Amino acid sequence: MHAWPASEVPALPDKGRDLRIHDTATDGLVTLDPGPVARIYVCGITPYDATHIGHAATYNAFDLVQRVWLDTKRQVHYVQNVTDVDDPLLERAQRDDIDWVALAEKETALFREDMTALRMLPPRHYIGAVEAIPGIVPLVERLRDAGAAYELEGDIYFSVESDPNFGKVSRLDVAAMRLLSAERGGDPDRPGKKNPLDPMLWMAAREGEPSWDGGSLGRGRPGWHIECVAIALDHLGMGFDIQGGGSDLAFPHHEMGASHAQVLTGEFPMAKAYVHAGMVALHGEKMSKSKGNLVFVSTLRREGVDPAAIRLALLAHHYRADWEWTDQVLQDALARLDRWRAAVSRPDGPPAETLVAQMREALANDLDAPAALAAVDRWTALQQERGGTDEGAPGVVSRAVDALLGVAL
Structure with missing residues (x-):
């Protein structure tokens, strides 16, 4: 599966600071020192409705991570999946009387278009669940053969008790885990499971649903x-x-994934930091496909909204915060974009070196995009009030905003 084209990231003088970011597993800030190649995995969409503002906010957060790392002169090895076969996708295809493969392809293509318009840097590897099946089957077989998985009426379940570190990602108690499991795709009440929290590794073929050869799994x-x-x-x-x-995704998805990997490899942890973006609400409720209270990036684009303004609307909120999308949020972003573009269109301006340092400091400090925006606002205000004599300053600001925030002025 192919990703989307990459926008050019301008190189800035010197280099930025190492990223300090909140880790869900320790509930604290950690400073990451990845070495010459930083490695990041971000969970992708289930393509039956793409891309709403909640999606965009999440991918914007991890785009900032990439940009901070690139500014430290590192390479970034970014991987993202597409869950192109799953119950919600099959249910939507049946509801709309459309082939599930065609639905997945259509929505994935739209997601690529939205990511391109928003200038999100693409993953190096963009992998669909279906194309990953040949690599999934042997992992399930290994877990089963090691006694970390078991069969129940043809389905294969992972035993969470096989991982002594289970629970260290989300740090939730069993009652909370069970509640979230039921809400987020698990089946804690299924009779016959060794532990209600055990997640399914391999679902035996159901009549009328797609299936693949799973070797010894069936x-x-x-x-x-x-x-x-x-x-x-x-x-x-x-x-x-x-x-x-x-x-x-902290629970169950990242918790369960970490346990799978840790049992398979005997190593801990799966990732040095588990980083989670907040939820975006509309009319007082979290945007949700099941509720249908969604604002789609593609709809905004069709209405003529500049994607740079959509991105600024996202950047105005700290990535870990829960916040609400409103018309005023978008209007504020449009006004900010107009001010910034007017400021960098002048032939000279106030010196920009301090601004670049402030942007780098803000983003290295747990991706504090609102602080970075405020720094650009201060430079813009000085430009409007009294201008300056530095002929290179507007170009420096424009390149910094592009490189660090992904906003083309």
Whole structure:
């Protein structure tokens, strides 16, 4: 599966600071020193409705991570999946009387268009669940053969008790885990499971649903968590720098994935930091496909909204914060974009070196994009009030905003 084209990232003088970021597993800030190649895995979409503002906010957060690392003169090995076969996708295809493959392809193509318009840097590897199946089957077989998985009516389940570190990602108690498992795709009440929290690794073929040859597992399709594990281990290996996604993935998805990988390899942890973006609400409720309270990036683009303004609307909120999309949020972003573009269009301006340093400092400090925006606002205000004599300053500001924030002025 192919990703989307990369926009050019301007190189800035000197280099930025190492990233200090919040790790869900320790509930604290950690300073990451990835070495010459930083490794990041971000969970992708299930392509039956793409791309709403909640998605965009999540991918914007991890785009900032890439930009901070690139500014430290590192390479970035970024991997993202597409869950192109799953119950919600099949249910939507049946509801709309459309082939599930065609639906997945259509929505994935739209997601690529939205990511391109928003100038999100693409992953080096963009892998669909279906194409990952040949690598998933042997992992499930290994877990089963090691006694870390068991069969129940043809389905294969992972035993969470096989991982002594289970629970260290989300840090939740059993009652909370069970509640979230039921809400987020698990089946804690299924009779016969050894532990209600045990997640499915391989679903035996169901009538009328797609299935693949699973070797000794029989025909079927993979569970949600093992999909990401297979892709991450194949392309990044254990101990990569960041496992990322929305805060609703901390449990069960990232918790279960970490346990799968840790039992398979005997190593801990799967990732050095588990980083989670906040949720975006509309009309007082979290944007949700199931509720249908969505604002789509593609709809805004069709209405003529500049993608740079959409991006500024996202950047105005700290990535870990929960916030609400409103018309005023977008209007504020449009006004800010107009001010910034007017400021950099002048032939000279106030010196920009301090601004670049402030932007770098803000983003290295747990991706504090609102502080970075405020720094640009201060430079813009000085430009409007009294201008300056530095002929290179507007160009420096424009390049810094592009390189660090992904906003083309």
